[in-house]
Amino acid sequence: MRASEANLKACLAELKSFLGERCSTGQSMRELHARDEGWHPPGLPDAVCYPREAAEVARIVEICRRHTVPIIAFGTGSGMEGQINALAGGVSVDLAQLDRIIEINAADMDCWVEAGVRRMTLNTHLRDTGLFFPVDPGADASLGGMAATRASGPNAVRYGTMRENVLALEAVLGTGEIIRTGGRARKSSAGYDLTRLLIGSEGTLGIITKLCLRLQPVPEALRTARIQADDVQSLLDYSIALMQAGLGIAKLELMDEVAVCAVNLHAKLGLAEQPTLLVEFSGSAAAIDADIAFALSLAEDFNLPKPVWAATPEDRSRLWKARHEVAHAEPLLRPGARIFVTDVCVPVSRIADCIRATRADLASVDLIASIVGHIGDGNFHVSLLINPDDENEVKLAEAAHDRLVERALAMDGTCTGEHGIGQGKKAHLRREMGASVDIMQAIKTQFDPALILNPGKIF
Amino acid sequence: MRASEANLKACLAELKSFLGERCSTGQSMRELHARDEGWHPPGLPDAVCYPREAAEVARIVEICRRHTVPIIAFGTGSGMEGQINALAGGVSVDLAQLDRIIEINAADMDCWVEAGVRRMTLNTHLRDTGLFFPVDPGADASLGGMAATRASGPNAVRYGTMRENVLALEAVLGTGEIIRTGGRARKSSAGYDLTRLLIGSEGTLGIITKLCLRLQPVPEALRTARIQADDVQSLLDYSIALMQAGLGIAKLELMDEVAVCAVNLHAKLGLAEQPTLLVEFSGSAAAIDADIAFALSLAEDFNLPKPVWAATPEDRSRLWKARHEVAHAEPLLRPGARIFVTDVCVPVSRIADCIRATRADLASVDLIASIVGHIGDGNFHVSLLINPDDENEVKLAEAAHDRLVERALAMDGTCTGEHGIGQGKKAHLRREMGASVDIMQAIKTQFDPALILNPGKIF
Numbered sequence: 044m045r046a047s048e049a050n051l052k053a054c055l056a057e058l059k060s061f062l063g064e065r066c067s068t069g070q071s072m073r074e075l076h077a078r079d080e081g082w083h084p085p086g087l088p089d090a091v092c093y094p095r096e097a098a099e100v101a102r103i104v105e106i107c108r109r110h111t112v113p114i115i116a117f118g119t120g121s122g123m124e125g126q127i128n129a130l131a132g133g134v135s136v137d138l139a140q141l142d143r144i145i146e147i148n149a150a151d152m153d154c155w156v157e158a159g160v161r162r163m164t165l166n167t168h169l170r171d172t173g174l175f176f177p178v179d180p181g182a183d184a185s186l187g188g189m190a191a192t193r194a195s196g197p198n199a200v201r202y203g204t205m206r207e208n209v210l211a212l213e214a215v216l217g218t219g220e221i222i223r224t225g226g227r228a229r230k231s232s233a234g235y236d237l238t239r240l241l242i243g244s245e246g247t248l249g250i251i252t253k254l255c256l257r258l259q260p261v262p263e264a265l266r267t268a269r270i271q272a273d274d275v276q277s278l279l280d281y282s283i284a285l286m287q288a289g290l291g292i293a294k295l296e297l298m299d300e301v302a303v304c305a306v307n308l309h310a311k312l313g314l315a316e317q318p319t320l321l322v323e324f325s326g327s328a329a330a331i332d333a334d335i336a337f338a339l340s341l342a343e344d345f346n347l348p349k350p351v352w353a354a355t356p357e358d359r360s361r362l363w364k365a366r367h368e369v370a371h372a373e374p375l376l377r378p379g380a381r382i383f384v385t386d387v388c389v390p391v392s393r394i395a396d397c398i399r400a401t402r403a404d405l406a407s408v409d410l411i412a413s414i415v416g417h418i419g420d421g422n423f424h425v426s427l428l429i430n431p432d433d434e435n436e437v438k439l440a441e442a443a444h445d446r447l448v449e450r451a452l453a454m455d456g457t458c459t460g461e462h463g464i465g466q467g468k469k470a471h472l473r474r475e476m477g478a479s480v481d482i483m484q485a486i487k488t489q490f491d492p493a494l495i496l497n498p499g500k501i502f
Numbered sequence: 503m504r505a506s507e508a509n510l511k512a513c514l515a516e517l518k519s520f521l522g523e524r525c526s527t528g529q530s531m532r533e534l535h536a537r538d539e540g541w542h543p544p545g546l547p548d549a550v551c552y553p554r555e556a557a558e559v560a561r562i563v564e565i566c567r568r569h570t571v572p573i574i575a576f577g578t579g580s581g582m583e584g585q586i587n588a589l590a591g592g593v594s595v596d597l598a599q600l601d602r603i604i605e606i607n608a609a610d611m612d613c614w615v616e617a618g619v620r621r622m623t624l625n626t627h628l629r630d631t632g633l634f635f636p637v638d639p640g641a642d643a644s645l646g647g648m649a650a651t652r653a654s655g656p657n658a659v660r661y662g663t664m665r666e667n668v669l670a671l672e673a674v675l676g677t678g679e680i681i682r683t684g685g686r687a688r689k690s691s692a693g694y695d696l697t698r699l700l701i702g703s704e705g706t707l708g709i710i711t712k713l714c715l716r717l718q719p720v721p722e723a724l725r726t727a728r729i730q731a732d733d734v735q736s737l738l739d740y741s742i743a744l745m746q747a748g749l750g751i752a753k754l755e756l757m758d759e760v761a762v763c764a765v766n767l768h769a770k771l772g773l774a775e776q777p778t779l780l781v782e783f784s785g786s787a788a789a790i791d792a793d794i795a796f797a798l799s800l801a802e803d804f805n806l807p808k809p810v811w812a813a814t815p816e817d818r819s820r821l822w823k824a825r826h827e828v829a830h831a832e833p834l835l836r837p838g839a840r841i842f843v844t845d846v847c848v849p850v851s852r853i854a855d856c857i858r859a860t861r862a863d864l865a866s867v868d869l870i871a872s873i874v875g876h877i878g879d880g881n882f883h884v885s886l887l888i889n890p891d892d893e894n895e896v897k898l899a900e901a902a903h904d905r906l907v908e909r910a911l912a913m914d915g916t917c918t919g920e921h922g923i924g925q926g927k928k929a930h931l932r933r934e935m936g937a938s939v940d941i942m943q944a945i946k947t948q949f950d951p952a953l954i955l956n957p958g959k960i961f
Contacts, residue, residue, distance in 0.1 A: 148849065148851070150742070150746060150850070150851035151849040151850055151851045153849070192691065193691045193695075195689055195691075199689060203666075203689075204689050206689075206695065206698075207662075207666060216941065220937055220941075221937075222936070222937050222938045222941060223935070223936070223938065224935075224938060225916065225935075226911075226914050226915060226916055226934075227849045227914045227915070228847040228848060228849060228880060228881075228914070228915045228916040228919060229847065229849075229850065229879045229880055229881075230654055230658060230662075230663050230665075230847055230879055230881060230916075230919050230920065231847060231916035231918065231919060232651065232652045232702055232916075232918045232919065232920050232921060232922040232923070233916050233917055233918050233922075233923060233927070233930075233931055233934055233935065234702070234923055234931050234935055234938070234939065234942050234960060235699055235702065235703055235707075235942045235945060235960075236652075236665065236695075236698045236699055236701065236702055237938055237941065237942070239665075239695040239698030239699070240694055240695055240698070240699050242695065243691055243693070243694065243695055244694055248694075260748045283609070287609060287611075289719045327789070327792075329788065329789075329792070330786070330788075330789060333786070333788070388687040388688065388689055388690060389687060390607065390610040390612070390686045390687060390688070391609070391610055391688065392607070392609035392610045420688045420689055421687060421688055422687075422688075422689060452685075455685045455686045455687070456685060456686070456687045457684065457685055457687040457689075457690035457691075457692050458692055459690065459691045459692050460687060460689050460690060460691065461689065461691050462691060463691040463692075464691070464692060464693060468692070471692075472692055472693050475685075475692055476682075476683075476684075476692065476693055477681070477682070478679055478680075478681055479681045479682065479683060479693070479696055480693065482675065482679075482681060482696065482948065482949065483693050483694045483696070485948035485949075486694060486945055486948055488948075489941065489944035489945060489947075489948060490941065490944075501693060501694075
């Protein structure tokens with residue numbers, strides 16, 4: 044799959060003459076594009092290109108296709124399954140300079156942006172409109188990368204994932220062709236849903252260059268509480284009951300005691316080191332009051348301590364910032380280690396069982412391990428702190444990962460709720476989807492006949 | 503594309519020996535499967551098969567593929583764009599006997615059903631659970647057919663279309679292979695989104711045999727009002743303002759004066775024959791009261807008469823039943839005529855402009871024409887009453903249709919919001935999607951290499 048020396052040389056020469064300094068073969072630049080935030084082995088691209096518009100992306104693809112050189116679309120590198128690692132070398136196409144916010148249609152609550160725009164940049168831009176873009180994977184990722192990996196995060200319980208929040212895309216296929224998959228209409232029955240097909244395709248079908256996004260009104264009010272208890276089972280049962288009551292839940296997150304310990308080290312929060320539930324309600328002030336009253340009385344029913352409400356917006360932000368930074372905090376528990384992080388998703392009614400069994404399993408593994416979860420969606424993450432150079436540790440982590448996926452699938456779940464397949468879950472995808480993987484591969488050959496788009500990922 | 507005499511004969515012999523009386527070549531049975539409720543010319547299938555499970559569907563596909571005989575999946579025949587008409591003959595596969603409700607998971611608010619289950623049957627079955635399936639295209643369609651055509655209807659403004667309400671599918675591809683596209687997890691990043699690819703593929707990629715559906719809690723309260731005024735522009739401007747206020751709108755529908763006249767004839771409602779807005783709020787009783795107060799004061803701002811609230815649940819049902827039966831009512835305005843019905847969808851902020859221009863255009867066409875719309879989604883329908891045997895009338899209607907699509911596309915809309923492409927909009931799909939249609943066709947060849955699944959539709 045790696046390009047021949049001669050092809051690569053000719054390809055890079057063409058790219059350099061086309062893009063000048065926007066095509067770099069410098070070692071440090073290449074290393075910045077060699078790995079994401081996951082635990083997978085890095086893969087060094089041979090060059091990094093910075094196109095400024097879709098036509099330039101198309102030209103890059105056309106050049107690489109002619110020389111059969113791999114292309115890896117790069118957003119910000121904040122993924123977890125090694126999606127942007129250049130396993131077979133080739134050209135990393137960094138979309139950071141496709142950074143225009145093209146139009147905001149406040150009346151229709153939608154916008155067109157280029158793929159390199161980051162979600163926080165968009166939300167800052169939207170500040171005076173009363174609207175925001177709700178999908179929030181934690182990192183300040185690019186919107187194109189978020190679409191490519193079908194990102195979600197804590198807000199998905201209320202607003203859905205990228206799947207529900209993208210109206211249309213522009214993308215460059217592996218043939219170099221630029222397509223648009225739809226327009227701004229809220230619904231359409233016009234042909235196959237290429238938008239959803241590209242969302243989650245991890246750069247293997249095309250390179251997303253523009254997105255039309257749905258925006259949401261900023262809620263009138265937000266209230267966040269934490270509930271801490273040693274009894275994780277009660278916290279989970281309480282969560283399921285909350286979900287089933289149909290309240291205005293904006294976020295519903297669990298951190299286990301290990302994650303809380305890491306977060307304390309990182310953000311100096313001084314939380315009791317117990318399993319912790321974070322719950323946020325959003326809506327009108329009146330609706331929130333009713334929801335809170337219900338949540339309080341339900342906590343009593345489950346013999347849980349009284350929820351502690353964040354007193355100020357700053358308190359609230361601090362809690363969520365800490366939650367978002369769990370992945371950065373955890374290595375503090377074992378300096379020098381790397382996080383082996385994975386995620387699964389099960390039907391909400393099964394999440395207590397799945398987490399209980401997973402905690403029992405992890406207790407038997409000789410590694411520091413933690414669980415955090417988007418409980419409201421049935422989605423949780425397991426992190427194991429490993430020394431990636433220690434074969435035995437990698438093997439222990441991989442075996443625990445295997446058992447986790449098996450457990451989730453046995454509960455009618457999926458091998459990944461939001462991190463994607465990338466390099467790490469290819470075997471699991473097959474286990475979950477069976478023959479459907481063959482038809483996915485067949486689709487891939489039509490979008491990318493030369494098989495140059497992000498080789499070695501998903502399949 | 504039509505099978506040769508010899509192939510057809512051999513194919514039907516095999517099917518008869520496989521299915522016995524569940525494979526019929528009787529003329530009346532074939533005629534029942536020759537056309538949907540739209541205006542397109544019928545297409546008589548050569549046989550109608552009634553499989554009872556996915557494995558039988560797979561066997562039928564395998565037999566037809568071997569003899570290169572077209573297969574048309576048939577739900578209830580309530581479509582509008584001729585999707586089930588057997589344009590090249592072949593075998594109509596009626597899924598009515600795949601009618602099992604397999605499991606209801608009330609705690610997770612989801613269910614698995616077979617493709618032939620009708621939406622009203624499911625909702626009756628759910629009556630005691632406090633849950634319902636919200637997508638409602640009007641007709642009591644089969645859920646498989648609704649997925650295949652990406653159906654929506656008045657509830658889409660609140661709950662989305664089939665795209666948002668199907669978690670996973672089982673389908674038989676054109677190769678005879680049975681695939682499953684996912685499980686019950688609320689979200690997943692596992693590979694390409696084959697679920698959404700099959701939804702809206704109109705039987706050209708596979709035959710849907712099972713669906714996992716998302717269910718919704720029955721709202722605590724519903725309140726419906728009608729507002730009537732000669733000034734359609736004010737009604738539309740009011741609608742847009744209502745939408746933008748972010749209330750708990752469950753439905754927001756417009757009928758023009760011609761549609762109201764038809765509905766009066768059909769359902770004896772005695773409504774004033776004026777443009778009419780139907781608006782329904784759902785939610786908690788308290789939230790609805792607040793929404794209603796806002797809606798009332800907004801109506802004053804737009805100089806509209808006071809909304810008239812349905813006093814009883816029966817009043818409410820009568821109004822919605824009338825709205826749903828517009829398509830059956832309209833032919834009463836010209837006995838013997840057939841409805842030439844089409845739909846487009848534009849961004850909500852453009853719908854007033856689009857409907858105003860369309861009304862002006864229709865006024866110049868010498869046919870009875872009406873507009874009804876799902877205003878909250880920017881989606882509306884135009885119906886023209888034609889004598890399908892009068893070439894001139896067909897030409898007039900087609901020309902008006904062309905101008906309508908052109909108008910919608912110029913406003914960043916789509917050539918169909920919910921009826922699909924079928925036979926009637928193939929040229930428009932190309933106009934809207936350009937080169938994307940080529941990649942759709944390329945996908946088709948992978949799902950259906952023998953090109954036997956519903957030939958002549960979409961492309």
